[in-house]
Amino acid sequence: MVPPGEPDFASRRRVLAAGPTLLEGRAWSGQGKIKAVEIGIDGVWSEAHLEPAVDKYAWQRWTFPWVASEGTHELICRAEDAQGNTQPLAPEWNYQGMGNNAVQRIDVTVRPSLDDGTAFP
Numbered sequence: 001m002v003p004p005g006e007p008d009f010a011s012r013r014r015v016l017a018a019g020p021t022l023l024e025g026r027a028w029s030g031q032g033k034i035k036a037v038e039i040g041i042d043g044v045w046s047e048a049h050l051e052p053a054v055d056k057y058a059w060q061r062w063t064f065p066w067v068a069s070e071g072t073h074e075l076i077c078r079a080e081d082a083q084g085n086t087q088p089l090a091p092e093w094n095y096q097g098m099g100n101n102a103v104q105r106i107d108v109t110v111r112p113s114l115d116d117g118t119a120f121p
Contacts (some may be wrong), residue, residue, distance in 0.1 A: 001025040001077045003106050004068075014106060017113040018070050023048075026059040029081035037062040040076035040103075048077070068110040078103045 002024050005016025027034045033056055037048040048064040062077075078087040091102040 001075065001104050001106060004066075004075075005108060008109070011109075012107070013072075014108045016068060016108065016110055018068050018110050019113050020065065020067050023064040023066050023075065023077075024062065025077060026061055027077075027079035028057075028059045029079065029083075029085060030057065031085055032056055032082040034060040034079050035082050036080045038078050038080075039064045039066075040074075040078070041066065042073055068108070070110050070112055073108045073110060075106045075108055076103050 003014050004021050004023060005014040007013075008015050023039060025037075027037050027050075033053045034050060037050055037060075038045045039048050040046075046064065048062040051061040051063075053060050076089075078089075080086040087101055087103050089103055091100045
């Protein structure tokens with residue numbers, strides 16, 4: 001997932017103005033085509049729009065329109081391939097730390113918008 005908004009380096013959170021925003025990213029599987037991508041917003045899952053695959057092993061673009069409401073949110077995305085493999089919610093531990101394919105989580109703070117469309121500082 002491309003992290004939405006601007007980074008706040010002190011808190012390691014993303015910050016954006018309330019209102020419509022397009023979440024987007026790319027999905028890939030070494031086992032075949034991507035069948036679906038889901039977006040989790042505060043624990044509620046929804047299906048993203050998946051663009052057609054260019055090739056069996058190519059990265060696939062996805063998008064999800066989100067109307068961001070004020071407050072703090074956790075955004076999560078996960079993909080499922082044609083073989084039925086789905087990204088795990090937590091990484092599986094191994095001695096060398098390899099093969100981490102867990103879902104990506106992004107913490108976001110949504111601030112109110114001004115009438116002119118800009119966010120409060």
